[in-house]
Amino acid sequence: MGFVGICTADVQFWSEGKFADMVVKKPIVLGHEASGTVVKVSCGVNHLKAGDKVAIEPVVPRENDEFVRIGRYNLSPTCFQAGFPPDDGAMCRFYTHKANYCYKLPECVCLEEGALVEPLCVALHACQRGRVKVGQKIFICGAGPIGLLCLLVCKAIGVTMTVVCDLCQDRLEKAKCLGATVVLKVDKCTCPMELAQKVKNSLCAMPDICLECTSSDTCIQAGVYAVKPGGVVVLVGMGLATSNVPVTHVTVREVDIRGSYRCTNMWHTAIALMASKKVDVKPLITHRMPLEQGQEAFECVKKGAGIKVLLNCEAQQQCPSLCPQQQCGQQQSQCQTRQCPQHSFF
Structure with missing residues (x-):
């Protein structure tokens, strides 16, 4: 491994x-x-x-x-x-x-x-489940690994604007560095309707799709409130067994709620995106x-x-006496006897 x-x-x-x-x-x-x-x-x-x-x-x-x-x-x-x-x-x-x-x-x-590659496939599958397209506006809940990978996939697809929310300011700063149009700091007491309004204000429009990567009740509800009529909320995050969903808003605005579980048939695409540097x-x-x-x-x-x-998980033991390049973590004697896999030219 x-x-x-x-x-x-x-x-x-x-x-x-x-x-x-x-x-x-x-x-x-x-x-x-x-x-x-x-x-x-x-x-x-x-x-x-x-x-x-x-x-x-x-x-x-x-x-x-x-x-x-x-x-x-x-x-x-x-x-x-x-x-x-x-x-x-x-x-x-x-x-x-x-x-x-x-x-x-x-x-x-x-x-x-x-x-x-596996978490990138999860993000690709979530975007496919939401039918993310060029020029759309996307609301991403959560700036953890999956949320940030969803952001990178959306940008590779050609999404026009992205709003990312999270509890952690450091993660939001990372999202901004990775190309998020707007980042929103939230806390555990944030009102879902207020969060949805902030999303609309930041986009000057209602998002087409919400990619919900937290499994938090607040974010699921905010996603339903925020997306435009006929919009889509994709549930990517897992953890909660049940959730309180504003079903009246779902019904009268014909909001689609779609589950996204792991991924299927995404591996060649994910590796190609990495190799081409379309997704870093x-x-x-x-x-x-x-x-x-x-x-x-x-x-x-x-x-x-x-x-x-x-x-x-590679079977390479760290040692205080490192090779002259101080990079591979191998004993100096190993490098000098050509046993070091990274510095075999010594």
């Missing part, structure tokens, strides 16, 4: 033993945002070889059921889901996965970026920590520090 991102779902499994309606009933290895380097392939695998860098799609259909046949395998109740009970995930040194769900990364996409995910990576510091990394995410925290 190379790098594995820590998701909010991972933190909830770790701290509470459950996420949404999924409950941990036995010990489990977490991790579904993963990249790595192929060590070995089984017979019949021709598209990958040892040494290839890959991004790993965590959802693998177990059966060719009706959802798989129509291309919506993310909805199949029998799917293997890496890192979600009862299936083990990728936060480990070595990991075995179905070859057809491992996607080769081009040379210009590094393993760190590869670990963000590197600014979202704020922390890189070795697998041995996993607990510290989870605490970091739980506190809301940074944006995307990656665990480095």
Whole structure:
């Protein structure tokens, strides 16, 4: 394994033993945002070889059921889901996965970026569910990893104006740096109707679509109030089992509320966007920590520090006596004996 991102779902499994309606009933290895380097392939695998860098799609259909046949395998109740009970995930040194769900990364996409292919696919799927189009105005609730990736996807599509709201000023500043037209600071006492009015005022219009990436009641309601008649609210964030939705506003204004769960058939698109630099995910990576510091990394995410925290699962041990370049984390003696993978020219 190379790098594995820590998701909010991972933190909830770790701290509470459950996420949404999924409950941990036995010990489990977490991790579904993963990249790595192929060590070995089984017979019949021709598209990958040892040494290839890959991004790993965590959802693998177990059966060719009706959802798989129509291309919506993310909805199949029998799917293997890496890192979600009862299936083990990728936060480990070595990991075995179905070859057809491992996607080769081009040379210009590094393993760190590869670990963000999965969340980028989630953002792409959410935008597809909302039918985001060129020239639209979009309201994004939440400036966490998924909200910011939705912002980047919207910009790549050609969205005219984007408004992003969040509780955290630092995340809003990141959203502004990534191209958000307007950012709005909210707090836990914010009135949904007031937030919706601020969104309308900032756009001088009602947004076409709300991408709700928090699962907060306030944001779901604000999305319904804010979008124009006939608009769409896409529920991307998960966590709440139930929510209070202003159904009268939904009905009389014909607002569509659509769920968005994981992703399906998005991996080649996501990797192509990264390779072409149409979407740059590197600014979202704020922390890189070795697998041995996993607990510290989870605490970091739980506190809301940074944006995307990656665990480095590569079997390279840090040592105070570093190589002369002070970059690879290998012992000086290893570099001088040509054992260092990053400085083999010594």
